[in-house]
Amino acid sequence: MVGKKLGKDDLDKILNGDNNLANQLYGEIVAYLAWQKKIYKFTNETLEDIAQITLLSLLNNAKKGKFRYESSLNTYAIAIAKKQVLKFFVNKEPVMRIEDTDLMDKLIQEEPDNYYLNEVKKNVFNEELKKLGKECRKLLRLAAKKIDYKTISKKLGYSSDKYVKTKIYRCKETFVKQIENNLTYQKYKDYDNQDFEILEPRNE
């Protein structure tokens, strides 16, 4: 079912809880994928995974201001869904990493500086974040949301906000040390975009 064309203003509404608009957009993604499912023969579970990844990718990039908004959100959604289906067709499973959401060359405004370097960094950071303990990951996430130490302490059942502050600092230190010791990081930290172009020219 094709509904109203959604634009920039609708994005905020969707992010802030407008379920009617969200359902409309999500419904269009699901409808497109249902058609693709018949061609590529994937399961309903995979359809749901791809649909969610598509929406996540769309919202993430729209939020970062990466769309020119020459077309509607609906059009971008279908374009992303199409790419995700092709990825699935190649990988035989939908794979979602944070950096995947940036790989939409035809849709984003322009390539940022140090595009590849940023991608390498993100990969490394993600890799090392997963190696941190569950507690550290939770603390760092809450701190990144600018939640005060007192609230964090109550939420996680710690004795005091001072303890939380110390713990967060220690977790961050550990995280940074892990990154510094990461071989990929050591290899590429002094590169810039031009170096990457020589090493791995992008396919158009």
Place this chain on the structure above:
Amino acid sequence: MSSEEKLQFEKEMERNKELREKVELFKDVDRFLEEEAEFEDLRQRVKEIHSNYSNIKKRNIWRLNKASFIGIAASILILIGISFFILLKRSPSYLYSQNFEVWQPKNITRGSDLDREVLHWIGLYSIREYNKVIEGYNHLPVQQMDNPMILIIYSCSFMELNQFDKALTVLNNIDVSESTLLTADVEWYKGLCYLKLNDFENARKSFNSLSESSKMYGADAKIISSKIRNR
């Protein structure tokens, strides 16, 4: 940090590459963690949207299924109703009830040639005393017993009491050669008796002959004939 400490730190940063890189890395990590946190919020929002959409879809499927079920059930009931109605209209009992009327004797008055006993007996028939009519037949004057009119009355009385085989026996013994006006009547009641006895072959014969020859019964006979055509 005091302004002096700040100045000191900045000088150190210019001098010390390692410190510079570390500070940059901490900034990168902070930026990354903020993006991660925002992304996690987005992920939660997408999960909510997906869950909400799935619930609506399930509710709609249930409603659609419920509506479909009611629709299908109603269609089946209507179909059964129509079939029942069609079959009813073709059933022998229905056709009989729609077409049978007791025969009305014509031109009988008190001043007629008929005996008083016979008139009395016909009187019983007119007031629907069919048991008495049947009982009384054997007490009628012998010369009247073979009268086609009397025999039709006798057979109709049997028919009213659902004794169709007896009615048929009487009707088959009626000699209408001298009273051709009653031929059609006799054939008509024979047809109805055969119908009630589910003897469709003989019923068709009676009604087919009437549909060709009788002005009075022709139209109705044709209709009955068509409804029992395939039986």
